[in-house]
């Protein structure tokens with residue numbers, strides 16, 4: 001096979017097609033299209049008897065196939081995918097061991113990809129030039145007052161969308177048509193931009209004079225933008241240290257140089273308030289790419305980026321693929337966030353791909369966080385990334401004091417286990433008296449995490465998944481949080497030998513905390529925010545709005561409330577149970593707990609009053625909890641990194657998790673063993689391979705799940721042989737598999 005070129009002087013184009021085929025096809029390029037065709041061009045090609053669309057991913061001089069067909073036509077003037085994005089997709093397919101087709105799907109939003117995605121056109125009415133408006137109005141005023149009103153309006157707004165004109169003036173469509181016939185106005189179709197922020201008015205802001213440490217950080221980033229030395233800057237600043245202001249000023253410089261930028265924020269922090277800070281500084285050059293936008297808005301925002309009208313794209317994970325040309329800077333805020341990892345194929349990590357995109361397009365990358373991922377700080381220490389620290393909050397507001405409450409001692413003292421410890425109870429009481437706000441955090445929704453028979457020990461489990469079912473009190477039912485199945489609460493123990501009618505609800509969920517808190521503080525306004533109260537799109541914004549407006553005294557919820565929210569009147573944060581994340585079957589459990597506590601704590605004391613954090617736990621001396629209490633990232637890091645080094649875990653190794661699943665366990669195990677053997681035969685001896693073992697979540701949605709784990713210093717030591725084995729492996733029809741490179745979730 002000949003080399004793949006990027007220049008279209010070759011006679012043959014390599015095309016991937018829209019239908020789910022993991023292959024590239026060669027087509028001849030007819031002369032008529034030679035000049036228009038680029039890498040990334042969308043094309044229509046004959047395929048069997050059909051005509052389908054595809055994308056050009058390369059050019060070749062010769063093909064191993066004979067009788068090539070011609071490309072029928074090229075869609076649009078400019079390719080939808082830019083050349084660098086095609087190159088990035090190729091890299092992703094290689095690194096994450098997925099198909100190029102999956103990678104292309106990830107980089108091109110479906111609303112843009114589908115040819116049904118269209119611009120919206122609306123009729124606009126405008127004055128015909130040269131009309132003597134005052135004279136006309138004079139004559140129309142008595143005979144046709146509606147027409148006069150239209151003229152009046154158009155004098156103020158010379159080009160007005162028809163629906164708006166009729167609404168504002170009370171004129172009917174017939175009136176406007178009559179005026180058109182008389183030659184007074186013109187009615188034309190125009191493309192309108194569906195602006196997701198039409199309703200939000202932003203007040204422009206000016207750059208703030210920076211604190212010395214912010215200035216140092218900005219200098220380092222500017223140096224990186226200018227010289228790519230260092231190519232990546234890790235901005236390690238405590239919550240409230242003014243990282244966002246640093247991003248804003250770095251972005252300004254990039255815009256001044258005529259370049260564009262991408263800002264990634266975790267899905268959950270992509271609130272109107274976040275976007276507003278960027279729009280307030282840069283106005284309409286900011287485009288937002290967000291899954292919560294309507295399809296039309298997403299389509300239009302994407303095309304604003306593609307056309308160059310928008311120069312800064314802000315969004316969650318997939319905004320990384322925004323087709324910004326002449327890219328100067330990529331900012332990844334909260335780089336430690338797990339939501340940057342996509343949990344379906346291609347299982348890419350947006351932070352890592354951002355670093356790669358920066359490398360490929362020679363653009364600087366900033367990773368910002370208050371709790372760097374071990375991988376990132378390790379890269380900084382190894383000299384791969386530049387490091388800038390902002391250890392203090394802006395205006396030297398104090399970091400909140402964190403108190404750890406030992407729930408074992410508490411239980412002994414009280415003779416029972418209460419939801420709220422004495423300390424937390426008193427602290428909330430005080431906040432209510434001072435009209436300050438409290439956030440309570442618990443990472444489990446539902447009322448009770450299991451239903452247990454105290455007599456025989458029976459636990460209500462999902463019939464399809466290997467997990468206990470959660471009790472939901474409002475609907476009085478058991479629900480599986482894996483598959484969503486719901487079941488009636490049995491009125492007696494179903495175990496045939498037991499049949500005892502008494503059940504016990506074990507394990508705290510947010511509903512139970514809400515009930516307890518509302519009972520104790522009956523005069524306070526309590527609101528719960530978790531996946532169950534925010535099923536409607538607006539609910540999230542409504543609850544946060546009410547909290548901001550001071551209409552809620554105590555807000556309790558899951559990780560939804562832990563991240564990035566900035567409420568000046570919150571002076572207390574209570575963590576109901578710090579141990580939930582610690583007991584996850586995952587080598588990152590300590591790191592997660594540390595990050596979570598630090599992030600949650602960052603919600604307290606953002607205003608003028610110092611904040612307080614109370615953490616309830618049954619393991620008060622756990623290093624992650626103690627380090628979080630002391631605000632001691634370095635201490636935590638030093639200890640954790642040693643343990644990772646000894647056990648050859650990330651960041652010292654890359655970890656690849658392969659999951660096999662199927663309804664017939666014997667088939668899954670058989671395929672797993674065979675796969676293991678074939679890999680073992682090809683792997684070099686430095687690669688560690690283990691499995692197949694039942695996954696921690698051993699059964700889900702009726703399927704048995706097994707894992708094979710690989711660890712190696714370089715991903716390719718695993719993925720090269722893996723691809724070879726995958727290309728010839730005979731899978732049983734009942735077994736499916738997933739490959740997760742740099743896996744974050746081990747379930």
Ligand code: ADP
Pocket residue numbers: 208209210211214237238239240241242243244245246394
């Ligand atoms: P972070 O992103 O690190 O959590 P923010 O950028 O949100 O911090 O800053 C916290 C608060 O401090 C914001 O209200 C911001 O407007 C303000 N702030 C940031 N930099 C400055 C500065 N140099 N002078 C005054 N206020 C600042």
Ligand code: ZN
Pocket residue numbers: 462463464465480481482483484485701
């Ligand atoms: Zn289930």
